Amino acid sequence: MTGKTNKIEMVIGLAMGSLAGHEIVVAERLIAKEPELAEVYELARQLLSAKDVRREAEVGHALKNLSSQLFRDYIRNLKGGIPTGITVFDSRDLPVPRGIRRPTVDTRGLRYKLGDLDVELAFYPTTVDSCELIGQVSGLDGPGPLTVTLEGGSEVHTTETDQFHLFRFPRIPVTEYRLILQRNDAVLGTIEISL
Amino acid sequence: MSNGARFRVLIEQCLLGDETAWSEVVELVTPVILGVCRGRRLSREASLDIFGQVCFLLLKKLPTLKSPEKLLAFVATTTRWEIYAMMRRTRLLDDVLGSDLPDGFVGQQEPGPDELAEQSETEEVLVRALLKLPEKEAKLIRYLFLDENEPTYQEISRKLGIPVASIGPTRARGLAKLRRLLKKYGHNF
Numbered sequence: 001m002t003g004k005t006n007k008i009e010m011v012i013g014l015a016m017g018s019l020a021g022h023e024i025v026v027a028e029r030l031i032a033k034e035p036e037l038a039e040v041y042e043l044a045r046q047l048l049s050a051k052d053v054r055r056e057a058e059v060g061h062a063l064k065n066l067s068s069q070l071f072r073d074y075i076r077n078l079k080g081g082i083p084t085g086i087t088v089f090d091s092r093d094l095p096v097p098r099g100i101r102r103p104t105v106d107t108r109g110l111r112y113k114l115g116d117l118d119v120e121l122a123f124y125p126t127t128v129d130s131c132e133l134i135g136q137v138s139g140l141d142g143p144g145p146l147t148v149t150l151e152g153g154s155e156v157h158t159t160e161t162d163q164f165h166l167f168r169f170p171r172i173p174v175t176e177y178r179l180i181l182q183r184n185d186a187v188l189g190t191i192e193i194s195l
Numbered sequence: 196m197s198n199g200a201r202f203r204v205l206i207e208q209c210l211l212g213d214e215t216a217w218s219e220v221v222e223l224v225t226p227v228i229l230g231v232c233r234g235r236r237l238s239r240e241a242s243l244d245i246f247g248q249v250c251f252l253l254l255k256k257l258p259t260l261k262s263p264e265k266l267l268a269f270v271a272t273t274t275r276w277e278i279y280a281m282m283r284r285t286r287l288l289d290d291v292l293g294s295d296l297p298d299g300f301v302g303q304q305e306p307g308p309d310e311l312a313e314q315s316e317t318e319e320v321l322v323r324a325l326l327k328l329p330e331k332e333a334k335l336i337r338y339l340f341l342d343e344n345e346p347t348y349q350e351i352s353r354k355l356g357i358p359v360a361s362i363g364p365t366r367a368r369g370l371a372k373l374r375r376l377l378k379k380y381g382h383n384f
Binding site: 009046091 | 209239243246248321373377
């Protein structure tokens with residue numbers, strides 16, 4: 001390792017907070033003496049600050065999961081046919097803020113793009129193995145309710161949207177579902193949901 | 196392969212359904228999106244919401260993005276527009292519900308457009324400069340400074356296929372190039 005590399009190592013160590021005692025003094029002297037090293041120090045600090053943005057937000061895990069799911073959904077839609085829901089929000093992976101104890105049961109919010117429509121779903125646990133689903137469809141043109149069908153396991157539940165395009169399934173078992181949106185017997189799209 | 200050619204390959208791979216290539220694109224744009232969200236003092240939930248919307252719009256736009264500069268410009272602008280759209284929606288709700296603080300916003304005072312631009316500028320410029328670096332040096336700098344998992348020198352050596360002893364000199368070269376690029380973009384240290 002050359003002398004120059006060593007100096008850069010020291011300066012980066014200072015930016016990262018990995019130096020101690022005399023090393024800090026040496027690194028600070030280097031920065032004061034050599035403008036080039038001062039710039040390396042500032043650059044390292046700025047790079048680390050970019051990492052802090054993500055760390056502060058504490059959403060790294062949620063971002064990774066969401067972007068992967070969104071990509072898989074999007075690519076599936078490129079094959080054509082009836083639109084399937086593209087996940088653009090899922091509260092499941094969001095960390096609980098510091099100092100707040102996770103509740104015994106969590107509500108879960110999901111948002112999908114379905115062709116030109118936006119579909120928002122919220123699941124509220126009612127018992128350990130059942131929940132209530134409330135959803136809303138936006139971006140619809142024209143009046144008239146939609147028929148919403150929920151298929152899961154051997155069960156099929158059907159309801160209609162109200163004047164605000166809201167729909168509700170009061171008590172459904174926790175399992176995997178396919179949600180189908182229809183208007184006048186024409187399927188507008190489907191959404192795969194895993195609870 | 197030049198940076199431009201490498202970028203075009205990355206986009207093509209994404210459009211063919213390569214999830215690894217998409218992860219690489221997401222890795223590039225995440226600091227920009229979160230930087231803008233932080234500038235607007237969005238909550239974590241609101242930031243994730245904006246992130247999903249921007250990623251969706253980015254996927255739709257991907258075939259037309261021919262350079263890293265266009266990618267970053269698109270992401271930065273779209274993030275700002277999505278935040279404005281969210282604010283408009285929450286203000287409409289406020290008018291109806293009479294809330295003092297819009298849902299999803301944790302700050303008391305919203306920064307103006309100038310302040311917002313300045314706050315997210317650093318992230319944008321850094322990412323733009325990183326995209327111009329040779330692949331190995333760019334990856335090394337990302338592993339050393341931006342990777343939340345903080346890989347060890349041994350892990351980085353394995354990932355990049357270079358000896359541990361070359362990490363220091365490669366990093367020095369990479370940082371020197373990065374500094375020159377940032378100066379070229381008018382970035383002050």
